[in-house]
Amino acid sequence: MSDDATFEKFRACAVEVLQVSPDAVVLEASFSKDLDADSLDLVELVMALEEAFDVTVEENEIEGVETVGQAYDLISAKL
Amino acid sequence: MAESDTQRIVVVTGASRGIGAACASAFLANGDVVVGLSRSRGTTPTGAEFVTCDLTDPASVEDAFDEVTNRHGRIDVLVANAGITRDQLAIRMSDEDFSTVIDTNLLGTFRCARSALKRMIRQRSGSIIMVSSVGAFMGLPGQANYAASKAGLVGMARALAREVGSRSITVNVVAPGLIATEMTEVLGPERLEAMTTQVPLGRIGQAEEVASAAVFLASAGARYITGAVLSIDGGLGMGH
Numbered sequence: 001m002s003d004d005a006t007f008e009k010f011r012a013c014a015v016e017v018l019q020v021s022p023d024a025v026v027l028e029a030s031f032s033k034d035l036d037a038d039s040l041d042l043v044e045l046v047m048a049l050e051e052a053f054d055v056t057v058e059e060n061e062i063e064g065v066e067t068v069g070q071a072y073d074l075i076s077a078k079l
Numbered sequence: 080m081a082e083s084d085t086q087r088i089v090v091v092t093g094a095s096r097g098i099g100a101a102c103a104s105a106f107l108a109n110g111d112v113v114v115g116l117s118r119s120r121g122t123t124p125t126g127a128e129f130v131t132c133d134l135t136d137p138a139s140v141e142d143a144f145d146e147v148t149n150r151h152g153r154i155d156v157l158v159a160n161a162g163i164t165r166d167q168l169a170i171r172m173s174d175e176d177f178s179t180v181i182d183t184n185l186l187g188t189f190r191c192a193r194s195a196l197k198r199m200i201r202q203r204s205g206s207i208i209m210v211s212s213v214g215a216f217m218g219l220p221g222q223a224n225y226a227a228s229k230a231g232l233v234g235m236a237r238a239l240a241r242e243v244g245s246r247s248i249t250v251n252v253v254a255p256g257l258i259a260t261e262m263t264e265v266l267g268p269e270r271l272e273a274m275t276t277q278v279p280l281g282r283i284g285q286a287e288e289v290a291s292a293a294v295f296l297a298s299a300g301a302r303y304i305t306g307a308v309l310s311i312d313g314g315l316g317m318g319h
Contacts, residue, residue: 040245044200 006079010072013052017045027069035068042071049075087111088151089297090144092134092191093161095121097260098210101286102158103127105294112151116143116191117161134161134187135179144194153202156297157195159188160210162228164262166221177224184228189235192250196243205248206297209236210289213256213312216319229254233308240306249305251296255289256312279314 011025018037031037037045042065046057049071055078065071089106093099094115103113104124115123116132123129128150132143147154162184165176192207199205214222215229233252240250257263257274263283266274275283289311295301296309310316 038245040200040242047197 003076006076007072009052010049010075013048014045014068017041017048025068027067027072029068030066031068031071032066045071053079055079087155087297088147088153089113089156089158090116090147090154090191090195091127091158091160092116092132092188094123094127094129095119097262098255098258098286098289099158099160100124101290102160102293105287105290106156106158106297109294111156114147114150134190135182137190140187140190140194144191144198148198154195154198155202155205157191157205157207158210158293158297159191159207159232161187162210162212162225164222164225164265166225168221169223172223177227180224181228181231184225185231185235188232192235192239196239196248199248200243200246203246203248205246206301207236207239207248207250208293208296209250209252210293211252211254211308213254213310213316215254216316237306244305247302249296249302251301251304251306252308253289253292253296254308254310254312254316256284256310256315258284258286258289258311260286274315277315278312279317282313284311284313 011022014025015022018035018041020035024035029035031042042062046062050057053075055075061074065074089111091099091103091113094103095117100122103115106113107124107126113127115127115129118131118133120129130143130146133139163180165180167176188209195207209232211232212229214226215233218226236250236252257278263271292309292311296304
């Protein structure tokens with residue numbers, strides 16, 4: 001899967017789980033500050049991404065993930 | 080979501096007898112789909128589905144909830160009722176007697192809540208009712224382990240209520256007193272008689288009287304109730 005296609009798939013998950021517009025999902029966006037996402041939202045997003053990409057994310061890997069870019073890097077590194 | 084159009088999916092642990100069976104019957108009478116989770120079918124009410132589940136085994140719990148999700152796609156209500164006693168005076172109570180009760184009653188309930196919440200959070204709706212006990216507040220001799228596990232449920236329910244309230248999920252506790260089930264039969268007629276005289280309403284309660292409270296807490300009418308403890312004990316535990 002190309003980088004673009006991967007990000008599109010990632011963005012679709014974020015849009016559905018966080019209920020934000022696609023335009024808001026940019027690499028620099030902060031989950032808490034820009035996307036109004038709390039820790040529960042982030043966990044939900046990670047679970048949705050695990051399903052969509054068929055990967056596993058350990059609990060400790062989520063710590064420190066604050067931006068869309070960091071979350072995307074986390075997932076794409078596993079593909 | 081039109082609740083009246085689609086049947087709710089209600090999971091009851093320990094539905095094979097006692098309060099759990101009564102809860103299963105009550106929700107069935109309410110028109111809900113009921114799935115009972117326990118180690119064996121026992122006297123799980125007819126009309127309720129049954130899925131094997133051992134609360135002390137995390138994989139068993141996750142598998143059971145996966146099965147429910149595969150069959151029905153959602154979980155609307157969890158009645159976390161399954162529980163055991165291993166009564167013994169504290170100075171004679173082994174570590175094992177203590178940890179077994181904590182593992183089934185507290186950790187087992189946590190495992191079920193965790194599994195149910197994964198689904199409820201995505202649904203942005205759901206209701207969890209945990210079955211505690213008057214013993215959690217009064218403290219009864221021989222029940223250091225049981226009381227610890229049942230009191231623990233209250234703290235846990237409240238922590239969960241705060242965690243998931245933003246998703247319109249309620250987490251409440253019912254605290255039954257002396258109820259006519261196998262668990263209280265074990266106390267023996269004399270002790271039962273002695274305890275009943277302490278009940279302001281002067282009698283033992285029926286499992287159905289606990290079930291009706293569970294049905295209420297899961298109902299649309301109770302949507303603003305979360306983190307609450309509802310005692311169903313004839314007044315036995317008043318003041319705690």
